[in-house]
Structures are given as structure tokens and as C-alpha cells.
Amino acid sequence: MGTRENRLGLLLLTPTLILMAGFVVFPVLYAGWLSLNQSDPFRQVTTFVGMANFQRLLQGEEFWDSLRVGLVFTAATVALQVVVGMAVALLLHQPFRGRGVARALALFPFIVPTIVAVLIWRWLLNDSYGIVNYLLKALGLIQAPIIWFGTPGMAMVSVVLVNVWQFFPFVVVTLLARLTTIPEEQYEAARIDGASAPQQFWFITLPHLKTILAVVILLRGIWMFQKFEVIYLLTRGGPLRSTQHLPILAYTELFVNFRMGQAAAVAVLGFLILAAASAVYLKMHRPVEAEL
């Protein structure tokens, strides 16, 4: 009886296992195999070249440039998302009429499809007719319109801006959930002792949020480091590769240069860097492990 029962259980799990094996495990292993080969994706000739792809990557400039761009992009977007997300979460944690609506509205950018977020911002930041340039000019902050995606420096600013706008609500939702679990008595006690609002934040709120903040930073870091669509759609990695990070480099290697092995090697290296960074991070923040 017991074994028959268990066989049914395994049977029910089979579709899950097949899909995971075929579309997650196999691709990852296959990417590893591809990275050791040199081949043309459209002709079916493959030659084993060992570590040659990695060697070429690590010796060339493009990989290191893309890695640097990726690190700058990740650090900037995660830092801004956490700061903005924390501020909005604290605000929306206050009781006030219409709070439910305000919370739903604050979530909007996160649920909008990426393509829509991109087209919205291309329109807002349009050189000639964009509302942002108009407002900046009307306020006297700029003389000539800003070419948002035209110069290397501004292109990075723009992609960071759009990514922060789209993804900070994740931080808000996560922090709001944790804020509600902080016992109100602690604030009452602090108020009786005469603690000011900033003091209450520093000595009560922040310690409670410490672990969840560490988790949020880890997750957002992982996701931003590999985020492809927004940058690709906004700048294609340009101008002059100034916004080309590793995912875009991998894509370019495969679909522009037709170097499959090289593309796989970029993806694998990106993954290894991410895994190593996450492992070190988890070592540094032990409690996070329990949270995951």
C-alpha cells in the first residue's frame, strides 16, 4: 500500500520534474558544454576548444568593460531602489485615509510590462517633445534639451532611472510586510522615554528591518546584475558600449557576432560571478540564510 501510494505521489510530480529537467537543468548544463566549444549556431559544426573561449574573454577588454558597466549599473540601481523604496514604505506605513489606494498605486510600475515601461520613458525623455525636458527647461534648470540616450554618461543615468522607477516597488512591498510585524509597544515605550521620530527610526525600525534589508539587497542585486530587457530596449548597450553589461554582451556575441561558444562563456562567467558574490554575501550576513 505504502509504495503504491508513493508511486502515485511521484507520478503527480513527474510533469514538474520533466519540465524542470528539460528547461532548467539541461539548459544550464548545456550552456556549460557550449562554452567549451566553438561553433556556428546556424551550421551544425562544433569543435571542442576547452577553455579557449574563457581565455579569449578574460584577455580581451570587452569582457572587463561590460563587467564594470554591470557593477556600476547594479550598485547604482540597487542603492537607489533601497533608498527610495524605504522612504516610500515608511510613508505608506503611516495610517491615513486612502492608504490602500496609495499602496496599490505605488506598485504600478512593477506590474507594467517592461516594453510599456520602456516606451513610456522613451516618450517622457524624448529629446524634442518629451515632457521631462520641457519641465526642466520651464524650471530654468537646463538651457538646451538633454539628449537622454545620446551620450555615454547620460545613457547610464537614463537606464538607471528607468530601472529604479520600475523595480523599487518590490522593496516597498517587502519592507511594508515587515514593518507591520514590529510591535507597536516598542514605539510607545520609546515615545514615553522622549525619543524623537528619527531616533525611533534608528533604534527600533532599522534594527527590525536589518535582516530583510540584507535579503532585499541580495535579491535585487542578483536580478539587476542579469537584467537584460530594459537596457537592451533603451540603448542596445550603447552609445559606444557605455551601457553594455554582461547579458547584453552575451546576446551580442550570439546574435550579432554569431559566436555561440563565446556567448555561452559570457553567460557562464556572469553566473559564476553572481554565485560567488552571493555566497560571500551570505557568509557575511549569516541571519539571511535563515530568512531564505
Next chain:
Amino acid sequence: MRPVATTPAPALALPVGWRSCLARRRIARVGFYGLVVGSLLPIVFPILWMFLSALKPLDELVTIPPSWLPRHPTLRHFRDLLALTNFPIYIWNSTLAACLTAGITVAVATLGAYSLTRFQYRGRQILATFTLLAYMFPPILLAIPLFVVITRLGMADSLLSLALAHISFALPFCLWLMWGYMKSVPMALEEAAMIDGASRMGAFAWVVIPMSLPGIIAIGVLSFLVSWNDYLYALILLTSEGKKTLSLGVSTFIGPMAVEWGLINAAGVVVTLPVIVFFGAVQQFLVQGFGAGAVKE
């Protein structure tokens, strides 16, 4: 000049200066709402601007200073979108891929979660860890080998292949949510059903599924949205115009030389509307999920 004796002392003595205290509180209140509106504005305005721009005729889109509200609102862009572009094809393709994704993900994840919560076998913890890990794999790491394999199998440019890729992306997260949900469905009821003569799968169909319905709807909507919102896999797997999904099709509208901003904004509105409707339907569940379980994912 304070009127001392002219007004009788109020029965309930108010503290001295209560008037200014109330006024100060009112100012604080107004200031607080100002702060809320001020912070929500940059969050919401971009989306609002898309809706407003979609309703403006072309000449109104390129005036400086811009008109805030459309002076001559028009639905022309929506009509053009449906009549002059391939947009209807994109809508159909996206709907098909998203429904396939949602249907298969719900079936697989529900069966899988039932198995994981009601049966005993080794390796369940490994699977739990793995679903978490799978959720963190860089999409590009999966997309490159998937492209190579699917192309070599001659299965590229198919909406079924696309849906399968979307499922692999949605499944770990949905399985995780469903797992958590089914744990909270009490086992006593299905045991009672089985004592009354129902088979195991009968109890599953008539007791467990109805009781898990909120969770099932939530993962259905979620996986639908994963597919609906995807751009990367569509970009990599689809090649012909007739197979393009909304994300891919609309991305061809917004090249660096884009000028049809009315059309583009209208397209954005059409892509966004179902998302807002669906999301509104499951928002409560998701926010709870994010709070309780999803962050732990």
C-alpha cells in the same frame, strides 16, 4: 484683550491654546497628504502620461508647451493601431502563448504541490532548494542554450516553444506559492471524503482543488502575466511577423526613429489594461504572498 468673563467656562475644560493646537494639527495633516501626493506623483505620472498621450491627436503631441489634458481627445490612434498595423495579430499571439503558459503551469504546479504536501518520499527538501535556485538563474543563461537546442530541433518560431520557455520560467515560483498554499489546506476534509468512499484522486478533484481555488487563480494570473510581459524569450525564439507577441511587436514601433507617438502610447495602453485588471483581481493574495512566503523564496 482676552474675553475673560463674557463667555462661560466650557463644561469640559480644553487645554490652553487648543485652537492653535488644532490648527497646527490640520496643517500637519495637509502637509502629510502633500507629501504622499508628492511622492506618488513621479511614480504614477509616467503611466498617466501614456494614457493622456494616447488620446491626443498628433499635432497636439508635438506642441510646446505641451497640453496637459487632451484638448481634442480622439480614439484615432486606437483605430489606426487595430486597422493599419499587425497589432491584432500580436494580441492574438500573446493571448495564445499566455493562456498556454497559464493552463499548463497551473496543472503542473497544482499536481506537483499536491504530491509534495501529501506524500512522503525522499528528496523533497532538495526540490525545495532547487526551485529557489532555479528562480535565481540568469534568464540569459537559460535563453542561450534554449535557443540553440530549439533551433536545432527545428522548433523555433513557434508559440508552443515560447510557452514552454515561459512555463519553465514561471513554474518554480508558482510551485513554491502553491506548495505554501496547499500546506494550509487541512488534510482532515480529504481524509473524511476518502473514508466516505472517494478515491485519492476523487478527493483531490472534489475537495482539495475547490479549497485551493484562490491559490490556483493566483498562480494562473501570475503565470499568464509572466508570459504576457516577457520580451527576452520572444526576442530569441520568434522570427516571423505572424508569430510576434505584443512585447516584440511593439518594440519594433519604438526604434530610434520613432515618430508615431500617438500610436505607440495607444499600444502601451492596450498592453497595460489587461495587466491592471488581472492584477487588481489577485492583488490581495500577492501582497500577502510577498509578505509571508514570497520574500522567503
